[in-house]
Amino acid sequence: MRAEIISIGDELLTGQKVNTNAAVICAELSGVGIAVERIIVCTDIEEAIIRQFADSLRRSELVLVTGGLGPTKDDRTRNAAAELLGASLVFHEETYRSSAERYRARGVEPSPGLRDNAMVIEGASVIANSRGLAPGMIIPAGSAFDHHYLVLMPGVPSEMEAMMQETVIPWCSGFSDQVIVHSHIMTSGVGETTVERKIAGIEESLPGGTSIAYLPHQAGVSLRVSSVGADRSGVERENRQVVDAICREAAEYIYATREATLEEVVGELLAAEGLTVATAESCTGGLVASRLTDVAGSSQYFQRGYVVYSNEAKQQVLGVGKEQLAAHGAVSEVVAAAMARGCLLESGADIAVSTTGIAGPGGGSSEKPVGMVCLGLARRDADGNVREVTSVFRSHGDRSRNKYRFSEACLRMLWQELT
Amino acid sequence: MRAEIISIGDELLTGQKVNTNAAVICAELSGVGIAVERIIVCTDIEEAIIRQFADSLRRSELVLVTGGLGPTKDDRTRNAAAELLGASLVFHEETYRSSAERYRARGVEPSPGLRDNAMVIEGASVIANSRGLAPGMIIPAGSAFDHHYLVLMPGVPSEMEAMMQETVIPWCSGFSDQVIVHSHIMTSGVGETTVERKIAGIEESLPGGTSIAYLPHQAGVSLRVSSVGADRSGVERENRQVVDAICREAAEYIYATREATLEEVVGELLAAEGLTVATAESCTGGLVASRLTDVAGSSQYFQRGYVVYSNEAKQQVLGVGKEQLAAHGAVSEVVAAAMARGCLLESGADIAVSTTGIAGPGGGSSEKPVGMVCLGLARRDADGNVREVTSVFRSHGDRSRNKYRFSEACLRMLWQELT
Numbered sequence A, B: 001m002r003a004e005i006i007s008i009g010d011e012l013l014t015g016q017k018v019n020t021n022a023a024v025i026c027a028e029l030s031g032v033g034i035a036v037e038r039i040i041v042c043t044d045i046e047e048a049i050i051r052q053f054a055d056s057l058r059r060s061e062l063v064l065v066t067g068g069l070g071p072t073k074d075d076r077t078r079n080a081a082a083e084l085l086g087a088s089l090v091f092h093e094e095t096y097r098s099s100a101e102r103y104r105a106r107g108v109e110p111s112p113g114l115r116d117n118a119m120v121i122e123g124a125s126v127i128a129n130s131r132g133l134a135p136g137m138i139i140p141a142g143s144a145f146d147h148h149y150l151v152l153m154p155g156v157p158s159e160m161e162a163m164m165q166e167t168v169i170p171w172c173s174g175f176s177d178q179v180i181v182h183s184h185i186m187t188s189g190v191g192e193t194t195v196e197r198k199i200a201g202i203e204e205s206l207p208g209g210t211s212i213a214y215l216p217h218q219a220g221v222s223l224r225v226s227s228v229g230a231d232r233s234g235v236e237r238e239n240r241q242v243v244d245a246i247c248r249e250a251a252e253y254i255y256a257t258r259e260a261t262l263e264e265v266v267g268e269l270l271a272a273e274g275l276t277v278a279t280a281e282s283c284t285g286g287l288v289a290s291r292l293t294d295v296a297g298s299s300q301y302f303q304r305g306y307v308v309y310s311n312e313a314k315q316q317v318l319g320v321g322k323e324q325l326a327a328h329g330a331v332s333e334v335v336a337a338a339m340a341r342g343c344l345l346e347s348g349a350d351i352a353v354s355t356t357g358i359a360g361p362g363g364g365s366s367e368k369p370v371g372m373v374c375l376g377l378a379r380r381d382a383d384g385n386v387r388e389v390t391s392v393f394r395s396h397g398d399r400s401r402n403k404y405r406f407s408e409a410c411l412r413m414l415w416q417e418l419t
Helices: A020-030 A045-059 A077-085 A093-105 A114-118 A158-172 A194-196 A200-204 A231-250 A262-273 A286-290 A311-318 A322-328 A333-347 A401-418 B020-031 B044-059 B077-084 B095-103 B115-116 B157-175 B190-199 B200-204 B232-253 B264-274 B287-292 B311-317 B322-328 B331-347 B399-419
Strands: A005-007 A036-042 A064-066 A088-089 A117-119 A125-127 A136-140 A149-153 A181-186 A210-217 A221-227 A254-256 A278-279 A302-308 A351-357 A372-380 A386-394 B002-006 B036-042 B062-066 B088-091 B119-121 B123-126 B136-140 B149-153 B179-187 B210-217 B220-229 B255-258 B277-281 B301-307 B352-358 B372-380 B387-393
Touching: A005 A020, A005 A045, A005 A114, A045 A064, A045 A401, A045 B088, A064 B036, A064 B200, A077 A117, A077 A136, A077 A149, A077 A181, A093 A114, A114 A117, A114 A125, A114 A322, A117 A136, A125 A158, A125 A200, A136 A158, A136 B020, A149 A158, A158 A254, A158 B123, A181 A231, A194 A200, A194 A221, A200 A231, A210 A231, A210 A302, A210 A351, A210 B115, A221 A231, A254 B149, A254 B287, A262 A278, A262 A333, A278 A286, A278 A333, A278 A372, A286 B232, A286 B287, A302 A311, A302 A333, A302 B311, A311 B115, A311 B301, A311 B352, A322 A333, A333 A351, A333 A372, A333 B372, A351 A401, A351 B123, A351 B277, A351 B387, A372 A401, A386 A401, A401 B210, B002 B020, B002 B044, B020 B062, B020 B157, B020 B220, B036 B044, B044 B062, B044 B115, B077 B119, B077 B136, B077 B149, B088 B264, B088 B399, B115 B119, B119 B136, B123 B157, B136 B157, B136 B255, B136 B372, B149 B157, B190 B200, B190 B210, B190 B220, B220 B232, B264 B287, B264 B399, B277 B331, B287 B301, B301 B311, B301 B331, B311 B331, B331 B372, B331 B387, B372 B399, B387 B399
Parallel strands: A005 A036, A005 A064, A064 A149, A278 A302, A278 A351, B002 B036, B002 B062, B062 B149, B277 B301, B277 B352
Antiparallel strands: A036 B036, A088 A117, A125 A136, A136 A149, A181 A221, A181 A254, A210 A221, A302 B301, A351 A372, A372 A386, B088 B119, B123 B136, B136 B149, B179 B220, B179 B255, B210 B220, B352 B372, B372 B387
């Protein structure tokens, strides 16, 4: 079944609003095995809407529309549909009653506008609006459009989402006999090109119903493996086989085979082992601690962190040696190790991680260029001795990108320590 | 001039990704007086891309495309364009050289894929990619399409945005003979509806050539005032008058009348007064420190920060009283003040700020609900006495939104102290 989405509203064409509605509708539809082929953002002008409805209804069985439904004068969706389909508007008693009740519940007298709000397209089944006033409609477009369907919903996200979940999705699920299965493979510290080279062989011999999408993110790329077919068990098997093959080829970069952030995975590992972590950050300025605490429940394994931006702070807070700083410089593995050790002892945590580097744009030199970071990890062994690991990582972005990648490399070091 | 945008990628059709790129392009184009008439999201299938390119090029002078450009197998945009226009691909030496340099800079040998990456459409002017590998292209579509233009850019937001600002917008501005002046008004701690209400009168009586765009961001909304006309001095005057009027109406929310982040403005104020700041964070987990250090040169006024997530850390690191915690709870103005004072004394900074609150989803109660944060600020007076200020702020988002808004409220408190 072909579906497309039409989002109506000039605010989407001026950059004032981002089209989140379309993403929500796509996700909901893919859940019932209906793939969206196209999303169109269209202006508020009635003629343009009519033309777009006609184009879309000709080629797609299911056309879902958001926006331009409502009491204000720049809401032209309903009229455009009536005009195109040569349908008249009829008064919908129940819509009027429920909207009038909403008003009275707030102690307000129903405005005359409510009668117009309750006018719906003849022959449409009305979608009740549990969050607002404007009714939605499922409209059979008739023989002129091969009996395709036009579904109208308001542009207010909460109203649209409620209509999708309460009415449209249950109705849609009657149409599809296809099963779609998506799997996610999250990688860190590797670019699109490298991943692509690693799994080129797999991509060349993909089973017919399966495809791989590359989804780049701030610190790398994640993969989505999608499989489509008639019977669920077959589709799931096919999907799993491809996922397993990718995991074999690119194991060292893969931290999860589900949608999850690196900080979430690290947090689960810490919680599972009953370990605590503390942070000592220079160039990342608190970003590592912030990412660790982005995870709900992180207080279980994260209790404190230090942002030691100046050399003085590194000495006073973490006991880094003045001579170490003088001999090796703040950006050095020696200082990274000292920061981690100091953080471990000071905090009493089981593991401590540290970052010291040059985010840029200034401060670089030939042997210590912008984008270079030294990472440290200190851990108390069973016998109470403190063991230290250090590493050096290079990033090649602007300041904020470097900062983020430094924090990713630090979390990756922690992840490797835990696995 | 008619412009439309084609966003390519199945991840946009499965709800995997929200199409933020299109919104950015729309905002940028409206900046040079070009209105976008349509946005289309199209699948990765080459035939579908070719058909969409043909449709769009027929009706629009300017067709901007994002996505499907890059070294991987699901990137079909370049081939689709070549196929449609009957153009061949030619090797672009400079693209290859700069991408190879990127590799060498990382000590990696250029992969064979880089040669393919440097193949561009014959007759296109190449858009250098300052943030990544795949080159963009401005392609004259020839007489078959009334000499309209096809502009190809990668889907990675940072790469696309850099190309827009560095190359495409300067090129586009050549199409318009009008003078366009933009002003930015940055607000913090206020929503779109409140701002709208505040300046409703101004919007109703806007001079003809001037428009106001609402650009929502993570912690509020910023305004862009755009004025278009024939003569520069008149356009600038008109623009300035509207900006001044808005500043009068919404003064308390406005921290800058140019594009700048709150942390940048706070940093400039600190630097100008030669003051240093330290941070003591609980619920924000290091985000305040991280935002302060997002600004290049922040080491001038920021030397250290403490992330004290647990009560124990609040006591041991900042000397918060056990009885204070017991009597008032960690989320209280008393503890926020004690954290700020302890941070001030411990760090020796001129000003210290603190955050303690409930980001959620758990941990809320009726008198201390999720989204509540207590903020503290301590400052050493001329006579050496420590003065403390506290405040309470409420946010109504999910965990990450609350965290960000808490950090924004903390920076706002610091900003108010400095102005």
